[in-house]
Amino acid sequence: RKEVEQDPGPFNVPEGATVAFNCTYSNSASQSFFWYRQDCRKEPKLLMSVYSSGNEDGRFTAQLNRASQYISLLIRDSKLSDSATYLCVVNPGTGGFKTIFGAGTRLFVKA
Amino acid sequence: GAGVSQTPSNKVTEKGKYVELRCDPISGHTALYWYRQSLGQGPEFLIYFQGTGAADDSGLPNDRFFAVRPEGSVSTLKIQRTERGDSAVYLCASSSLTSGSSNTGELFFGEGSRLTVL
Numbered sequence: 157r158k159e160v161e162q163d164p165g166p167f168n169v170p171e172g173a174t175v176a177f178n179c180t181y182s183n184s185a186s187q188s189f190f191w192y193r194q195d196c197r198k199e200p201k202l203l204m205s206v207y208s209s210g211n212e213d214g215r216f217t218a219q220l221n222r223a224s225q226y227i228s229l230l231i232r233d234s235k236l237s238d239s240a241t242y243l244c245v246v247n248p249g250t251g252g253f254k255t256i257f258g259a260g261t262r263l264f265v266k267a
Numbered sequence: 268g269a270g271v272s273q274t275p276s277n278k279v280t281e282k283g284k285y286v287e288l289r290c291d292p293i294s295g296h297t298a299l300y301w302y303r304q305s306l307g308q309g310p311e312f313l314i315y316f317q318g319t320g321a322a323d324d325s326g327l328p329n330d331r332f333f334a335v336r337p338e339g340s341v342s343t344l345k346i347q348r349t350e351r352g353d354s355a356v357y358l359c360a361s362s363s364l365t366s367g368s369s370n371t372g373e374l375f376f377g378e379g380s381r382l383t384v385l
Binding site for chain 2: 160162199200201252253254255256257258259260
């Protein structure tokens with residue numbers, strides 16, 4: 157089983173739609189969780205950290221369910237500029253600062 | 268420069284050749300990571316350094332791959348006897364690790380080195 161698994165998509169949604177991405181991780185000792193965004197042929201960039209209590213940043217909401225080893229990202233009121241690949245990222249808790257990326261979920265927002 | 272710098276940006280080589288990829292992290296960042304990304308996949312962890320030492324090299328696929336960071340700043344990823352399957356974008360990232368045992372530090376990536384093995 158992969159350490160971090162995501163639905164690869166692609167998700168094709170119209171502007172203004174709400175879209176949710178899911179991610180599961182295999183190691184229950186995992187400590188830190190993030191969502192990164194990667195545009196086509198560009199490097200990944202941090203979108204937001206994921207906290208146990210859940211957190212929101214504008215149109216983006218991230219949630220963590222430790223019992224189910226599950227992370228989610230919700231995007232409300234999708235914009236054309238949200239089109240990108242969203243990467244689920246985990247520190248697997250094996251000690252130190254090793255950081256593992258999921259395969260990514262592609263999102264296409266259309267006018 | 269202010270960001271992570273990787274050279275070369277593109278490298279084309281022949282099967283069996285030796286390749287070195289260089290990463291210059293953000294000044295003061297103690298952690299440095301190497302990833303490999305193939306088309307349509309997420310970044311695959313290779314190795315990370317804390318200072319000069321390799322803290323975790325569990326992602327290196329085999330003994331043809333080796334990385335060093337002798338002075339705790341610039342790092343070089345070395346690939347011996349390249350194979351066509353090594354073709355990918357090699358990404359370097361650096362981070363200023365913050366506190367405790369949790370990774371609360373953002374990873375800052377370079378633009379990558381695209382390696383093509385013919």
